[in-house]
Amino acid sequence: ANDLASFHKDKGDGCKTCHQTPGKVADDSENYINGQCQSCHGDYSALKNPKLKIDPHNSHLGDIHCTSCHKGHEQSKVYCNECHSFDLKIPFNDAKKKEAWDAKWDQEKIQQAIAKGPVESTDVVVIGAGSAGYNAAIAAKQAGAKVILVEKAPFSGGNSMLAAGGMNAVGTPQQKAHHVEDKVEWFVEDTMKGGRYANDPKLVEILAEQSASGVKWLESLGVNMDDLKRSGGARVDRTHRPADGRSAGPTIVQALRKAADKYGVETRLNSRAEKLVLNDDHQIVGVVVHGKHSGYYMLSAKSVVLTTGGYGYNKQMIAFYRPTFKGMTSSNNITATGDGINMAKEIGASMTDIDWIQAHPTIGMDSRILISETVRGVGAIMVNAEGKRFVSELTTRDRASDAILKQPGKFAWLVFDNQLYKKAKMVRGYDHLQMLKKADTIADLAKLTKMDAKLLAGTISDYNEYQKTGDDKAFHREDMPLNLTQPPYYAVKVAPGIHHTMGGVAIDTKAEVLDLQSWPIKGLYAAGEVTGGVHGYNRLGGNAIADTVVFGKIAGENAATNALKK
Ligand code: MEZ
Structure with a gap:
């Protein structure tokens, strides 16, 4: 057999092995086919293989459709390798290549779909199934609206999943339990200062005021957020995380997927929105969707919510808006291509701070893997190629990235000991990916990383002293939870990479999208990384998920209210 389809056809019940109606695919999401795969092969838990070093069926992507990687009539592909470079074999990756269905935006077909008119109607369409999209869709559904959530990728999650x-x-009760004193005003001040006061203060106030109810809402949807840590630019511990030490994004997205199903949100994968449709009064009346199998069609809707994320994986847009970042690696999902920004621009939406792009200081060197700020928050130090600290590890990302780019070789090492390895579980993931250097002594670690052994030993002993007295005499780091005294010692090499695009469509406090005269475009809402204004020129760690939850929910609720009004 040349491809997976012929293989199954020969072995099983002809085309019926996979298709309900031979010759037809029941839906763009390929739900039926996916069910057929699982009915024979079992679900992810049945497919996990503990003997494999890298097990693609046991990944942070969660329980995504089999057809995301295993294609019937075209080349199968290992999706993990969009970010990693695992030596994984997938059957039929030498099948005939087909042009990807999503390669082109066909303007003529878009116009034909509009001329034909809507083939379906709903109250609310949400575009983009990351955290903001799911939160908006669930909130709109809970408010009584009929909701369709469209996602261009074969799986949901977007940047949130990463x-x-x-x-x-x-x-929050979590801060209370950890005896953390915090105030809404402090959250606002930290966020404004981090954003160099370019943020829209009204949006920041909402973010802070509704953050605790956002955590509660996530908990009501099945997410545990009981752990607390400090992120760069925050004066206290206010970043809420799953208590089991797992990464927040995959945990949240997996729970949101389940909650959306439970509440009856119709989620369509492989369905790319390509055009926002307005009537003559400049009100939203629908969206043109390009489905993988169903082609171009218009969905009529009273409200549309844009939750398409930023443009951190769109090389042309990065090069255009920030030429100095051209060619830089990106921590973003391949879905972050700025589609929503471009669609909104086309219908006259206003943009806020569109050219502000955040480089995250610690992307694994020569990779797309983010080494979380949590590692520094929990206690790692950052040194340069010689073994010297050069900045407070907990400064804001823009300053940390700038400082790294001024070091020899434009990279840095995060250094930590076994205490941190035990405490921050995500570090085991980096170890599994063979990103860590490990040694029993500081001198051996220096040898492995080609640092100056004396300098590194001096740096660590100075830091341990600062940690003991609580006074970082060198860089005024405010929080030093751990010393570095317990072998083995670890180091991971990092450099800045594109992480977040702060700018995007302008919104008001109801998450309504504004036009060039700053009037709301009736029926159009937006939330999350597609918007600008919340983060100013620089986003603080932990504020992206907060943004997607707080404004996702606001956008969904207001979209439902607009759709359901008489
Ligand atoms: O908010 C973020 O982007 C974040 C906390 C990232 C990280 O370093 O973990």
Whole structure:
């Protein structure tokens, strides 16, 4: 057999092995086919193989559809390798290549779909199934609206699925339990200062004020957020994380997927929105969707919520808006291509701070893997190629990235000991990916990393002294939870990479998208990384998930209210 389809056809019940109606695919999401795969092969838990060093069926992507990687009539591909370079074999990856269905936006077909008119109607369409999209869709559904959530990728999650850190919130029972004193005003001040006061203060106030209810809402949808840590630029511990030490994003997205199903949100994968449709009064009346199998069609809707994420994986947009970042690696999901920004621009939406892009200081060198700020928050130090500290590890990301780019070789090492290895579980993931250097003594670690042994030993002994007295005489790091005294010692090499695009469509406090005259475009809402204004020129760690939850929910609720009004 040349491809997976012929293989199954020969072995099983012809085309019926996979298809309900031979010659037809029941839905763009390929739900039926996926069910057929699982009915023979079992679900992910049945497929996990503990003997494999890298097990693609046991990954942070969660329980995504089999057809995301295993294609019937075209080349199968290992999706993990969009970010990693695992030596994984997938059957039929030499099958005939087909042009990817999503390669082109066909303007003529878009116009034909509009001319034909809607083939379906709903109250609310949400575009993009990351955290903001799911939160908006669930909130709109809970408010009584009929909701369709469209996602261009064969799986949901977007950038949120890759979020390692957590969600900032103030005034939660978790902060109380950890005896953390915090105030809404402090959250606002930290966020404004981090954003160099370019943020929209009204949006920041909402973010802070509704952050605690955001955590509660996530808990009501099945997410545990009981651990707390500090992120760069925050004066206290306010980043809420799963208590089992797992990365926040995959945990949240997996729970949101289940909650969306439970509440009856219709989620369509492989379905790319390509055009926002307005009537003559400049009100939203629908969306043109390009489905993988169903082609172009128009969905009529009273409200549309844009939750398409940023443009951190769109090389042309990065090069255009920030030429100095051209060619830089990106921690972003391949879905972060700025589609929503471009669609909104096309219909006259206003943009806020569109050219502000955040480089995260610690992306694994020569990779796309984010080494979470949590590692520094829990206690790692950052040194240069010689073994010298050069900045407070807990400064804001823009400053940390700038400082690294001024070091020899434009990279840094995060250094920590066994205490941190035991405490921050995500570090085991980096170890599993063979990103860590490990040694029993500081001198051996220096040898492995080609640092100056004396300098590194001096740096660590100075830091341990600062940690003991609580006074970082060198860089005024405010929080030093751990010393570095317990072998083995570890180091991971890092450099800045594109992480978050702060700018995007302008919104008001109801998450309504604004036009060039700053009037709301009736029926159009947006939340999350597609928007600008919340983070100013620089986003603080832990504020992205907070943004997606707080404004996702606001956008969903207001979209439902608009759709259901008489
Ligand atoms: O909010 C983030 O982007 C974040 C906390 C990332 C991280 O370093 O873990």
